Amino acid sequence: MPFLSHGGHRIRYELKGPASGPAYVLVNGLTQYAELWRGYCDTLVAKKFRVLTFDLLGQGESDKPSLFINQDDQVAAIRALVNLLGEGPVFLSGISFGGLIALRYAIAHGGTLAGLVQMSSFAELSPQLLLLGNAMRTGLILGGTSYLQDLLLPMNLSDAWLGPQLKHLEAIKRQGWLINDVYALQNLMDSFLDFEALTDRLGSIRIPTMILNGEFDFLTPRSLHETLRANIPDSALIIIPLAYHAFTLEKPALTAELLAKFAADVLSGQWKGGGSVWIAPDEAGGEVMPFPSEYDHLRAIPVRKATT
């Protein structure tokens, strides 16, 4: 993989697909690395997209600043990567921590994007997320990367995915443990210590925005995605059935298909955001269905919407 030099740092990236195609930039979550998007690259490149994957600063093989790094540094790195893509339409998609970075990018540089995808993302730290984040940070400090992995795996993935993987879990964890340095993860988590909510700035995002939220996402539940849906004007929320926070790992075929369809709809002028709410199919190939309008999509049980 080549490296981009920016601001004194080296960022490892990979660009695949036809030079003339619309581009997708995919942003990792915490503890992730670029290779986890390989299936997405294959699917999207087959549909004539260019796909840019990279390691965030502090992760994978990109530079890991020893002490000082903030979320604006990540945004600046994406700006430099987007510059590599030239004039064509660019779609930016991020998961979890990467979703937050993508959100910041869209607020600062929305004019460079054709569309934004928010996956398991958030614009503010709810009390639950704040306390969970603090607990994860403490766990990382006291127990190291492997403890954080032990915490995140059952929190973010379903039994259906974990069950068959139980025998291979140590090998899966080892790859992530080897590639992540604990000091760099501590620096990334410390970048939340002075976090200020972005909610008031969401209205400035004028581009089409698709928001994806796992049905059972415990870490960033529906309410956090609702903040995005309610405040980003041209957005739509799609609920991924039976999925948790890390549905990009669990349902790559379905998610890649949703990404491709979103971009195609935007480019063909068929995208209808408008704050609508949808339900994705269980697997790739199915239909995206409107969420029943008479029910409250914030509830886990079928409660009718309050009439206003």
Place this chain on the structure above:
Amino acid sequence: MTPFLGPLDSSGGVPPLQQTRVAAFLVSAHGALARRLAIGTPLTLKFGWQTELHSQLHRETEIATLMMRATSWVADFELAHLCLSWETAWLPKPVEGVADWSQGVLIDLAALAHAIHAAIRPAALLPVEANAQDPFVLALRRIEFESSRLIQAQILFLKGPEFVAIRGCVNTAVERRHQQVRDLWEAMLKSIGVQCA
């Protein structure tokens, strides 16, 4: 060159020469931190933050003595000049841009501790097949486990409010110590056939 220690012996142990060279480096580095902390920690603690110094002193001492006891040492005639170069590297260095000498010494100590615990990942050198009950293997894992908390202690100190005005100097000192430790660690590993990933 491989990214891991080995080839392992039939019981999953690391070759003694590799053990000797890795352990000597770790004893030198953590021993240097222990010595500097011993000098910097008063006999009677008067401030809350000094309890952290006391704790770090004992963690560093534990790491050095653990490596001394858990290693299968063999004669290694190259160690004399290697140890000399390592020990020279750990000596206190002035931090540019910090006028207060004692403050500069403290920043350099924290920067060195951060680098030794962050840039060195001894457990990541172990292949999957390493014997989990081998004392040398366990010692390497123990050091990496302890490092996480000790790194955070340095982060809290180096990012503290009293250093906001000299943040650039602090950052330079930490980056320089990281580069120094990384270079020495990688050169030592290369000398025993291990290439850092």
